[in-house]
Amino acid sequence: MEFSITKPAIKWFIKELDLSEGDNVRFFARVGGCSTVQSGYSLGISKEEPMEAGKTFESEGITFFIENKDLWYFNDHDLKIKYSKKYDEISYDYSENE
Numbered sequence: 001m002e003f004s005i006t007k008p009a010i011k012w013f014i015k016e017l018d019l020s021e022g023d024n025v026r027f028f029a030r031v032g033g034c035s036t037v038q039s040g041y042s043l044g045i046s047k048e049e050p051m052e053a054g055k056t057f058e059s060e061g062i063t064f065f066i067e068n069k070d071l072w073y074f075n076d077h078d079l080k081i082k083y084s085k086k087y088d089e090i091s092y093d094y095s096e097n098e
Helices: 007-016 068-074
Strands: 003-005 024-031 041-047 053-059 062-067 077-084 089-096
Touching: 003 007, 003 053, 003 062, 007 062, 007 077, 007 089, 024 068, 053 068, 062 068, 068 077
Parallel strands: 003 077, 024 062
Antiparallel strands: 024 041, 053 062, 077 089
16 A cells, blocks of 8 residues: 655645644544445544554655554555645545555
């Protein structure tokens, strides 16, 4: 599983979550919502310290991570997080990894 975040999306996270250098952002599986990779689940976001990070992405002094226990959610898919200027929100693009 690969995990990446575009520069515009990182700027969105910094603004929306009031992030500073040294902060950590967790992406996790949560019950409810909709997803193209897991029925009945969606991706949640939380500003917190990692316990057992399975995947990390670092930029602007901020660590974005997914815990080992949440990797099942991605079901052999890569995740690219992008920003939509038109809607002023982020989007999650999942693609099957090779």
